[in-house]
Amino acid sequence: xxxxxxxxxxxxxxxxxxxxxxxxxxxxxxxxxxxxxxxxxxxxxxxxxxxxxxxxxxxxxxxxxxxxxxxxxxxxxxxxxxxxxxxxxxxxxxxxxxxxxxxxxxxxxxxxxxxxxxxxxxxxxxxxxxxxxxxxxxxxxxxxxxxxxxxxxxxxxxxxxxxxxxxxxxxxxxxxxxxxxxxxxxxxxxxxxxxxxxxxxxxxxxxxxxxxxxxxxxxxxxxxxxxxxxxxxxxxxxxxxxxxxxxxxxxxxxxxxxxxxxxxxxxxxxxxxxxxxxxxxxxxxxxxxxxxxxxxxxxxxxxxxxxxxxxxxxxxxxxxxxxxxxxxxxxxxxxxxxxxxxxxxxxxxxxxxxxxxxxxxxxxxxxxxx
Amino acid sequence: xxxxxxxxxxxxxxxxxxxxxxxxxxxxxxxxxxxxxxxxxxxxxxxxxxxxxxxxxxxxxxxxxxxxxxxxxxxxxxxxxxxxxxxxxxxxxxxxxxxxxxxxxxxxxxxxxxxxxxxxxxxxxxxxxxxxxxxxxxxxxxxxxxxxxxxxxxxxxxxxxxxxxxxxxxxxxxxxxxxxxxxxxxxxxxxxxxxxxxxxxxxxxxxxxxxxxxxxxxxxxxxxxxxxxxxxxxxxxxxxxxxxxxxxxxxxxxxxxxxxxxxxxxxxxxxxxxxxxxxxxxxxxxxxxxxxxxxxxxxxxxxxxxxxxxxxxxxxxxxxxxxxxxxxxxxxxxxxxxxxxxxxxxxxxxxxxxxxxxxxxxxxxxxxxxxxxxxxxxxxxxxxxxxxxxxxxxxxxxxxxxxxxxxxxxxx
Numbered sequence: 001x002x003x004x005x006x007x008x009x010x011x012x013x014x015x016x017x018x019x020x021x022x023x024x025x026x027x028x029x030x031x032x033x034x035x036x037x038x039x040x041x042x043x044x045x046x047x048x049x050x051x052x053x054x055x056x057x058x059x060x061x062x063x064x065x066x067x068x069x070x071x072x073x074x075x076x077x078x079x080x081x082x083x084x085x086x087x088x089x090x091x092x093x094x095x096x097x098x099x100x101x102x103x104x105x106x107x108x109x110x111x112x113x114x115x116x117x118x119x120x121x122x123x124x125x126x127x128x129x130x131x132x133x134x135x136x137x138x139x140x141x142x143x144x145x146x147x148x149x150x151x152x153x154x155x156x157x158x159x160x161x162x163x164x165x166x167x168x169x170x171x172x173x174x175x176x177x178x179x180x181x182x183x184x185x186x187x188x189x190x191x192x193x194x195x196x197x198x199x200x201x202x203x204x205x206x207x208x209x210x211x212x213x214x215x216x217x218x219x220x221x222x223x224x225x226x227x228x229x230x231x232x233x234x235x236x237x238x239x240x241x242x243x244x245x246x247x248x249x250x251x252x253x254x255x256x257x258x259x260x261x262x263x264x265x266x267x268x269x270x271x272x273x274x275x276x277x278x279x280x281x282x283x284x285x286x287x288x289x290x291x292x293x294x295x296x297x298x299x300x301x302x303x304x305x306x307x308x309x310x311x312x313x314x315x316x317x318x319x320x321x322x323x324x325x326x327x328x329x330x331x332x333x334x335x336x337x338x339x340x341x342x343x344x345x346x347x348x349x350x351x352x353x354x355x356x357x358x359x360x361x362x363x364x365x366x367x368x369x370x
Numbered sequence: 371x372x373x374x375x376x377x378x379x380x381x382x383x384x385x386x387x388x389x390x391x392x393x394x395x396x397x398x399x400x401x402x403x404x405x406x407x408x409x410x411x412x413x414x415x416x417x418x419x420x421x422x423x424x425x426x427x428x429x430x431x432x433x434x435x436x437x438x439x440x441x442x443x444x445x446x447x448x449x450x451x452x453x454x455x456x457x458x459x460x461x462x463x464x465x466x467x468x469x470x471x472x473x474x475x476x477x478x479x480x481x482x483x484x485x486x487x488x489x490x491x492x493x494x495x496x497x498x499x500x501x502x503x504x505x506x507x508x509x510x511x512x513x514x515x516x517x518x519x520x521x522x523x524x525x526x527x528x529x530x531x532x533x534x535x536x537x538x539x540x541x542x543x544x545x546x547x548x549x550x551x552x553x554x555x556x557x558x559x560x561x562x563x564x565x566x567x568x569x570x571x572x573x574x575x576x577x578x579x580x581x582x583x584x585x586x587x588x589x590x591x592x593x594x595x596x597x598x599x600x601x602x603x604x605x606x607x608x609x610x611x612x613x614x615x616x617x618x619x620x621x622x623x624x625x626x627x628x629x630x631x632x633x634x635x636x637x638x639x640x641x642x643x644x645x646x647x648x649x650x651x652x653x654x655x656x657x658x659x660x661x662x663x664x665x666x667x668x669x670x671x672x673x674x675x676x677x678x679x680x681x682x683x684x685x686x687x688x689x690x691x692x693x694x695x696x697x698x699x700x701x702x703x704x705x706x707x708x709x710x711x712x713x714x715x716x717x718x719x720x721x722x723x724x725x726x727x728x729x730x731x732x733x734x735x736x737x738x739x740x741x742x743x744x745x746x747x748x749x750x751x752x753x754x755x756x757x758x759x760x761x762x763x764x765x766x767x768x769x770x771x772x773x774x775x776x777x778x779x780x781x782x
Binding site (some may be wrong): 125127242243267 | 388
């Protein structure tokens with residue numbers, strides 16, 4: 001039992017924060033739509049990546065369940081030994097830091113593009129970071145409860161945005177299916193899997209579950225819920241925006257701009273902005289918490305809370321200098337980052353499983369590591 | 371003090387400063403500093419190579435007065451501005467407007483005929499990039515006028531021309547179906563997609579000579595210029611190719627399956643020169659592309675349901691089954707006539723696939739379309755369109771048999 005974090009979270013809260021992890025920035029830039037040469041098939045890519053992500057999520061959860069009281073930082077050191085294990089921990093932290101930097105910048109860009117073009121982007125980033133820091137310092141329990149409540153709001157807003165522009169939707173826009181062959185699906189599937197690979201965060205959360213044995217079940221639920229929301233988004237975006245779908249910077253936002261019910265219920269795209277802000281806030285809080293706890297565990301610190309604000313203070317300049325422009329960010333997110341994320345996640349999991357196999361071969365009868 | 375505490379204090383101060391500096395809303399817009407633009411029109415400016423935009427900006431104070439029924443002045447301000455690009459012209463408007471013009475509430479994008487004929491691709495980018503213009507704006511092309519002239523038109527019952535035009539367009543689209551109602555989102559998709567050419571609403575200027583009849587006038591006020599919104603503007607690429615009149619526009623709407631309602635006039639069976647008005651209740655269409663022996667063809671099925679709305683001569687549908695069936699046949703014939711009128715002008719005059727037949731091939735035969743699209747300009751005018759119209763007349767209103775008013779009186 002770690003002394004760093006005493007909180008316990010329920011399975012549903014676990015599922016909610018994982019869903020948040022997946023929802024941004026994928027619904028922001030919609031890489032499945034924008035990186036595809038033919039956006040009609042984005043929904044297929046979304047489903048395929050979801051199907052692939054389920055066994056991936058199960059593998060991480062199963063691995064963590066072999067050490068139900070240890071985080072991925074701790075058990076990688078048990079499995080691979082102190083040197084290689086710490087290295088894996090560092091890779092995990094680096095990956096998480098990169099993700100945090102991406103989402104801070106992505107949300108800032110979304111604000112600057114969509115509603116407040118003249119305001120300096122730092123404003124949004126700093127405010128987001130402060131909000132998330134407070135959530136992260138309050139501990140996992142608080143931020144998970146926040147995540148559980150927010151998921152309903154965010155899910156509701158996304159569904160409303162996907163359903164209400166029905167006036168503008170034409171389902172024949174989804175045809176022809178797979179006009180450019182299966183190979184055209186590879187970039188969007190990889191882009192989507194890049195976001196799913198952030199589910200490696202399960203490794204940090206399992207030891208704090210009240211009932212760790214539920215981890216696999218709720219991880220799969222998280223894949224299904226987030227997969228459903230993004231697939232619904234893909235279908236609606238393509239049905240309503242047609243061939244122009246992959247020319248919009250923020251497809252979901254442009255989709256919400258089309259909502260007009262009886263000349264009364266319209267101009268509700270600020271709701272989308274709110275949903276993005278909430279989900280990015282929760283995700284950033286979770287990542288800040290995980291990175292702080294990870295660093296504390298890696299370097300044997302007694303408390304993680306003092307790390308949160310400095311980390312955020314580093315992330316903001318990083319987010320500012322890492323990308324030249326929104327185009328740069330989108331290009332990075334849908335290409336390099338996606339590929340790197342998949343490789344890192346798969347390599348870490350594979351390495352840990354191989355290590356586990358070697359250990360049980362060398363020291364039979366010691367499968368329990370409690 | 372420990373160094374740790376200093377760091378912490380410094381960080382806190384920094385963050386507090388950040389919060390204070392961003393206090394309030396940076397990009398705030400106070401409502402009394404905004405001029406709401408209600409429509410935006412595009413023309414060539416008098417100077418070579420410049421565009422001219424025309425907007426109507428609402429005057430909130432006189433709008434209130436108009437509500438009270440004491441309008442002495444127009445409820446809007448029409449202003450034009452020029453620039454090398456649309457954005458340039460839009461920003462140049464600041465030189466004339468004491469309030470910041472705001473396009474979020476605009477309802478129309480109006481293109482002047484001359485401007486539309488010379489191509490609009492360059493001008494369109496502003497409308498979907500800048501973000502102030504909603505994709506739900508309607509796209510209208512003014513026939514025989516500049517956009518800046520067309521928007522002079524005022525409408526009775528509405529103080530704002532934009533609301534007046536919107537009302538007319540909605541009425542025509544719902545009750546007559548003789549106009550195409552195209553939002554910017556639809557328009558962009560039609561422009562971008564392969565195998566379909568764009569259409570937009572057609573609008574004309576109507577000049578009314580000042581009336582000499584003083585009856586019932588408290589004040590000598592008449593609207594001299596008004597607008598009439600019917601028909602469609604057909605594009606080829608980004609250039610205006612020509613106009614569809616009311617009949618042709620409804621023909622297009624039959625193919626697109628967008629006919630909501632309308633009146634079809636048919637000759638009453640067995641009665642010469644007497645008309646029956648069939649009210650269209652609803653209609654659907656199916657476009658099935660076919661490729662046989664390398665030759666593309668289209669099978670078009672239209673299903674329409676109508677009711678008898680009016681007959682000019684005695685009608686007793688119970689007298690023989692043939693009467694009802696004959697009216698349905700004539701209704702189908704009338705619909706086919708409208709579709710053929712639209713097909714004819716699109717194929718032979720514009721050579722512009724406004725029906726999206728090419729897009730239907732692209733969906734159904736993506737591989738064959740790859741070869742077809744290169745020679746679509748030659749193929750489209752030769753395209754066989756097999757039209758099948760199925761009509762059902764459901765009801766005959768509150769009357770089953772006509773009353774024999776005239777005959778009875780003659781007998782007396």
